[in-house]
Amino acid sequence: MFKISATAIDVASLERTLGDPRAGACVTFEGWVRNRNEGQPVRSLEYEAYPPLAQSEGERILAEARDKFALVGAAAVHRTGHLQLGELAVWVGVTAEHRGAAFDACRYIIDEAKARLPIWKKEHYASGATAWINCATRGEHSGEAAIPPA
Amino acid sequence: MITVDVQYFAILREQRGVNQERLATAATTPAALYDELRARHHFTLPGERVRAAVNDAFVAGTSALREGDRVVFIPPVAGG
Numbered sequence A: 001m002f003k004i005s006a007t008a009i010d011v012a013s014l015e016r017t018l019g020d021p022r023a024g025a026c027v028t029f030e031g032w033v034r035n036r037n038e039g040q041p042v043r044s045l046e047y048e049a050y051p052p053l054a055q056s057e058g059e060r061i062l063a064e065a066r067d068k069f070a071l072v073g074a075a076a077v078h079r080t081g082h083l084q085l086g087e088l089a090v091w092v093g094v095t096a097e098h099r100g101a102a103f104d105a106c107r108y109i110i111d112e113a114k115a116r117l118p119i120w121k122k123e124h125y126a127s128g129a130t131a132w133i134n135c136a137t138r139g140e141h142s143g144e145a146a147i148p149p150a
Numbered sequence B: 001m002i003t004v005d006v007q008y009f010a011i012l013r014e015q016r017g018v019n020q021e022r023l024a025t026a027a028t029t030p031a032a033l034y035d036e037l038r039a040r041h042h043f044t045l046p047g048e049r050v051r052a053a054v055n056d057a058f059v060a061g062t063s064a065l066r067e068g069d070r071v072v073f074i075p076p077v078a079g080g
Helices: A011-018 A051-068 A099-116 B010-016 B030-041
Strands: A002-005 A025-032 A040-049 A071-079 A081-084 A088-096 A119-125 A130-132 B002-007 B020-025 B051-054 B057-059 B070-074
Touching: A002 A051, A011 A025, A011 A071, A011 A088, A025 A099, A040 A071, A051 A071, A051 A099, A051 B057, A071 A099, A088 A099, A119 B010, A130 B010, B002 B030, B010 B030, B030 B051, B030 B070
Parallel strands: A002 A071, B002 B070
Antiparallel strands: A025 A088, A040 A081, A040 A119, A071 A088, A119 A130, B002 B020, B051 B057, B051 B070
């Protein structure tokens, strides 16, 4: 189950959906809004998504995790909207018979989600300035694939 | 010329000033259309930093554009 959510993520109900008597391990990851990035004090974060493609790409990532790891269940939710410090921006939960697959799959899903989902983050700084992350035209390259050749 | 619908997100939406527009173009690929729009609207991101989606699926920048396509240019992503 993958979802883009414009409202607060309900962790308790997500964890209930993962409940399964075959599962001996549950690993979850929570991404929170942090008060600092690359030395700058951050006041809040704005997330914007391209919903249909974020949905299909998110479902693809979960399917890949199920193929690669011996999972019982997998779910992930990513927020959109203007989030304050400490708020939950992304949640990933996986279950497996044993912990190894659960840890590995959870890591795989969050890493791929960050790299691939068409979701953008705008930081609002204490100074009042804002910036779309990874979209600066100077400095470090994002590492994103460019428009690939045919 | 073909007519396509372009949808903008994040930094491109702000730099363009609209969420979407319908436009006629002589461009035959997403990469060529991005170059045309970048020149017109002074987008800061160069084409090699932007991916393309057509009709809600990722495509190569050199794929063929068709009449009525819905095109989205995807700035470097930053989820999580």
